Amino acid sequence: TxxxxxxxTSQILAAGRSMTLRCTQDMRHNAMYxxxxxxxxxxxxxxYSNTAGTTGKGEVPDGYSVSRANTDDFPLTLASAVxxxxxxxxxxxxxEGSGNTIxxxxxxxxxxx
Amino acid sequence: GDSVTQMEGPVTLSEEAFLTINCTYTAxxxxxxxxxxxxxGEGLQLLLKATKADDKGSNKGFEATYRKETTSFHLxxxxxxxxxxxxxxxxxxxxxxxxxxYALNFGKGTSLLVTP
Numbered sequence: 001t002x003x004x005x006x007x008x009t010s011q012i013l014a015a016g017r018s019m020t021l022r023c024t025q026d027m028r029h030n031a032m033y034x035x036x037x038x039x040x041x042x043x044x045x046x047x048y049s050n051t052a053g054t055t056g057k058g059e060v061p062d063g064y065s066v067s068r069a070n071t072d073d074f075p076l077t078l079a080s081a082v083x084x085x086x087x088x089x090x091x092x093x094x095x096e097g098s099g100n101t102i103x104x105x106x107x108x109x110x111x112x113x
Numbered sequence: 114g115d116s117v118t119q120m121e122g123p124v125t126l127s128e129e130a131f132l133t134i135n136c137t138y139t140a141x142x143x144x145x146x147x148x149x150x151x152x153x154g155e156g157l158q159l160l161l162k163a164t165k166a167d168d169k170g171s172n173k174g175f176e177a178t179y180r181k182e183t184t185s186f187h188l189x190x191x192x193x194x195x196x197x198x199x200x201x202x203x204x205x206x207x208x209x210x211x212x213x214x215y216a217l218n219f220g221k222g223t224s225l226l227v228t229p
Contacts, residue, residue, distance in 0.1 A: 035219075
């Protein structure tokens, strides 16, 4: 089973350029999330979506935007990349409700130079 | 706000040693508690979870008990293997946080290295 598919797996991006990280899930989960992982900081929530058509800001939303046009897809866009956005980005999804397991993709490694 | 604190790593153990990774939390309500594991170069996988006080989660020889009185969810394993080398994350989901889709709030992670 595919679960959550992220693309690209890795990317080197010039500062100032824009980029979209793609995320698709095949589990029909209502909730989806984007986290970034940085050494010594753990995982921090960037944006989330409770259901198709709705999105919200997490702990570190600045410089990022998301959309949720349908249940399966939740792309993350960096409008004008900066070096501090160098990180590993994880997309995740969950059936809605507290206590439900959140499932993670394999991650997208982004380096902004 | 909610937060999770877990012991700093790295933790280095010999094979067959006993493992404890401490995790404590702060939350306004009664959160669900999770341990996730991340193997090198991979995403996070659920290791175990507990959704109410005194529940014990267990999987692959790992255990953790939800202790409301000490706000803790310590991870233990009686005999670690080299294949357990990974980064372990404690996390919580607050049932009062429906506005964020019950997103997980993570600790900073504890790196475990098990040597033969």
